[in-house]
Amino acid sequence: MVIERRWKKWVFFYIPLTVFVLGTLFPFYWMFVTAIRPDAELYRSWRAVNNAPFWTLQPTLEHFRDLMAKTMFPQWLWNTFFIAVISTAISLACGLLAGYALARLKFPMAGALGTSIFVTYLVPPTLLFIPLADIVRDFQLGNTPWALILTYPTFLIPFSTWLLMGYFKTIPKELEECARIDGATRFGAMTRIIFPIAVPGILSAGIFAFTLSWNEFIYALIFLSSPERKTVPVGVVSELIRGDIYFWGQLMAGALLGSIPVALVYSFFVEYYVTGLTGSVKG
Amino acid sequence: MVSVKPAGRAGDIRLAYALLSPALLLLAVVIAYPVGWEVWTSLTDLSPLKDGSTGFVGLANYRRLLADATFWQAALVTVVYAAVTSAGKLALGLGFALLLARPFRGRALVFLAIFLPWAYPAGVSVIGWYWTLNPPTITAYAPFMGQLKYAVDGTFGIGAWAFASVMLFNIWRGSSFIAVLLLAGINAIPQELFECALLESRSAWRRFRLVTVPLLKPFLALGVFLSLTSAFADLSNVWMLTAGRIVFPVIGTHAYWLVIKAGQYGPASALSLTLVPFLLAVLLVLFRLFDPPQERSTA
Numbered sequence: 001m002v003i004e005r006r007w008k009k010w011v012f013f014y015i016p017l018t019v020f021v022l023g024t025l026f027p028f029y030w031m032f033v034t035a036i037r038p039d040a041e042l043y044r045s046w047r048a049v050n051n052a053p054f055w056t057l058q059p060t061l062e063h064f065r066d067l068m069a070k071t072m073f074p075q076w077l078w079n080t081f082f083i084a085v086i087s088t089a090i091s092l093a094c095g096l097l098a099g100y101a102l103a104r105l106k107f108p109m110a111g112a113l114g115t116s117i118f119v120t121y122l123v124p125p126t127l128l129f130i131p132l133a134d135i136v137r138d139f140q141l142g143n144t145p146w147a148l149i150l151t152y153p154t155f156l157i158p159f160s161t162w163l164l165m166g167y168f169k170t171i172p173k174e175l176e177e178c179a180r181i182d183g184a185t186r187f188g189a190m191t192r193i194i195f196p197i198a199v200p201g202i203l204s205a206g207i208f209a210f211t212l213s214w215n216e217f218i219y220a221l222i223f224l225s226s227p228e229r230k231t232v233p234v235g236v237v238s239e240l241i242r243g244d245i246y247f248w249g250q251l252m253a254g255a256l257l258g259s260i261p262v263a264l265v266y267s268f269f270v271e272y273y274v275t276g277l278t279g280s281v282k283g
Numbered sequence: 284m285v286s287v288k289p290a291g292r293a294g295d296i297r298l299a300y301a302l303l304s305p306a307l308l309l310l311a312v313v314i315a316y317p318v319g320w321e322v323w324t325s326l327t328d329l330s331p332l333k334d335g336s337t338g339f340v341g342l343a344n345y346r347r348l349l350a351d352a353t354f355w356q357a358a359l360v361t362v363v364y365a366a367v368t369s370a371g372k373l374a375l376g377l378g379f380a381l382l383l384a385r386p387f388r389g390r391a392l393v394f395l396a397i398f399l400p401w402a403y404p405a406g407v408s409v410i411g412w413y414w415t416l417n418p419p420t421i422t423a424y425a426p427f428m429g430q431l432k433y434a435v436d437g438t439f440g441i442g443a444w445a446f447a448s449v450m451l452f453n454i455w456r457g458s459s460f461i462a463v464l465l466l467a468g469i470n471a472i473p474q475e476l477f478e479c480a481l482l483e484s485r486s487a488w489r490r491f492r493l494v495t496v497p498l499l500k501p502f503l504a505l506g507v508f509l510s511l512t513s514a515f516a517d518l519s520n521v522w523m524l525t526a527g528r529i530v531f532p533v534i535g536t537h538a539y540w541l542v543i544k545a546g547q548y549g550p551a552s553a554l555s556l557t558l559v560p561f562l563l564a565v566l567l568v569l570f571r572l573f574d575p576p577q578e579r580s581t582a
C-alpha cells in the first residue's frame with residue numbers, strides 16, 4: 001500500500017466524514033433538544049439572558065408526559081401498530097408464495113409476470129390515491145383501519161415479493177433436489193425445506209414491510225379523518241399543528257417516541273435489506 | 284439433477300400459478316383496477332360535488348391541462364426537483380460510500396449515523412426539519428431564520444425558501460439510502476481489482492473513474508432510477524414540509540389539491556396520469572443504458 005501523508009488523510013477523510021455525520025445527525029439532535037427543553041425556554045426572545053440555543057440547562061420530560069396523557073398519541077401508536085401488523089402479514093404471505101414461484105419454478109410467462117410485479121412496485125401512490133379514494137368511498141371503508149390494510153399491499157406485496165425472490169435465489173437448488181429424491185413433493189420440499197431456511201429472509205422482509213407501513217403518510221392522510229383513528233405520522237402532523245398554535249415540544253417528543261424503535265430495528269437489519277436489493281441487481 | 288417427468292413439469296406450472304394467485308389477485312384489485320379506473324375517469328367529468336350524471340368528455344381534460352400554464356409550471360418544477368435532488372443524492376451518497384469503503388475505527392457507528400435519515404420515518408423526520416427551518420415567531424432563533432428566509436425569497440422569488448427546504452430534506456434522506464446501496468456495491472467488487480488498479484495508476488481520480496465507477500454501474504443505475512421515480516411522484520414530502528402552503532406545486536401536490544380541495548376527479552386523474560410518460564422515459568433509458576439482459580432476468 002502507498003503510505004499517504006497525514007494531512008492528506010485529514011483533508012480527504014476525517015474532515016469530510018465529520019461534516020457529513022454532523023449534517024446527517026443535526027436534525028435528530030434538534031428534535032431531541034426541542035423535546036426536552038422547557039416551554040419557558042422554547043418560547044422566548046432570542047436576546048434573553050442565559051440563552052443557550054444549542055442545548056438546554058433545564059432538561060424536562062414534561063413534553064413526553066403531556067404527549068402520553070393529554071393527546072391521543074397512545075391511541076395513534078396502537079392504530080399504527082395494528083394496521084402495520086395486519087397489512088404486513090397479508091403481504092408477506094402473498095410475497096412468500098409468489099417469490100418462491102418466481103425464483104424456483106419454470107412456467108410460461110414467468111419473466112413477464114416477474115417484470116409486471118416489479119413494475120407495480122414503481123406505480124407511485126401519487127398515481128393511485130385518486131382511484132383508491134373512490135374505491136374506499138364506495139365500500140364505505142373511509143375512516144376505518146381497513147382502508148389502509150387494503151391499500152398498503154399496493155407497495156408491500158411487490159416489495160416483499162422482490163426481496164424474497166432475491167433471497168430464494170441464494171438458497172442452493174441442490175437442497176431441494178435432495179429432498180425430492182427422498183420422495184418429497186415439490187410443495188412439501190418448499191414448505192419443509194426451503195421456507196425454514198428462508199426464515200432470516202422472511203423476517204427481514206417482514207420487518208421492512210412493517211416499517212414501510214409504519215412510515216406511510218399519504219394514504220393515511222387521505223383515508224382517515226377522525227383524530228382517534230389516525231396513525232402516528234398523520235396524527236403528529238395534523239393534530240399537534242393547529243393553525244398557528246404549535247405544541248412544538250410535544251410534537252418533537254412524538255416524533256422521537258414513535259420512531260426510534262422502528263429506526264433502530266431497521267438499522268440492525270440493513271444488511272439483509274441490502275443483500276436482497278443487490279441480490280436482485282446481480283440476478 | 285432430478286429428471287423431471289412431463290407430469291412433474293405440468294404440476295410445477297399448476298403449483299406456480301397457485302402460488303402466484305393470491306399476490307396477483309390482490310394486486311389486480313388494488314393496482315390494475317384502480318389504474319384502469321383512473322384512465323377512464325380522466326376521460327370524464329366525474330366530481331362528487333357535481334349534481335347529475337357523469338359525462339364522457341373525451342380528451343377534454345388533457346387538452347385543458349396542456350393549455351394550462353399552472354400545469355407547465357408544475358411539470359417544470361417536478362423535473363427540476365427530480366433532477367436536482369437526484370444529482371445531490373448521488374454525489375453525497377457516493378461520497379459517503381467511498382468514505383466508508385475502507386475499514387477504520389468506529390466505522391459501524393458512522394454507518395448507523397449515515398443510515399439513520401433513511402431508516403427514520405419520513406413523516407416525522409420532516410417535522411424536525413420543518414421546526415428547524417420554520418420556527419414559530421416567538422422562539423429563540425426565529426428572527427435569524429426569518430432573515431434567511433427573506434434573503435432567499437428576495438433573491439429567487441417568493442416560495443424559494445420552502446422549495447429549497449424540500450429539496451434539502453429529500454437529499455438528506457435519499458443520500459443516506461444511496462450511500463448504503465453503493466457501499467454494498469463497492470463491497471461486492473473483488474478487492475484484487477482495486478489492488479491491481481493501485482499498481483496501474485497512482486492517480487486516485489483515474490482509479491476512481493476507470494475502475495470504481497464502471498464496476499458500480501448497475502448500482503448507480505438502480506440508485507438513480509429509484510431516486511428519479513420517487514422524486515417525480517413525490518407528494519408527501521412537498522406537502523408535509525410546506526404544511527400544505529405550496530407556492531411551487533409539483534404534479535403530485537397539484538393533483539392532490541384538485542381532488543381533496545376541489546373535488547375534480549377527472550382533471551386530477553388526467554394530471555396524475557401525465558406522470559406516466561416521465562416514469563416510462565426513466566425506465567426505458569435506464570434499462571437501455573445498463574445491462575438490460577441482467578436486469579431483465581431479475582425483474
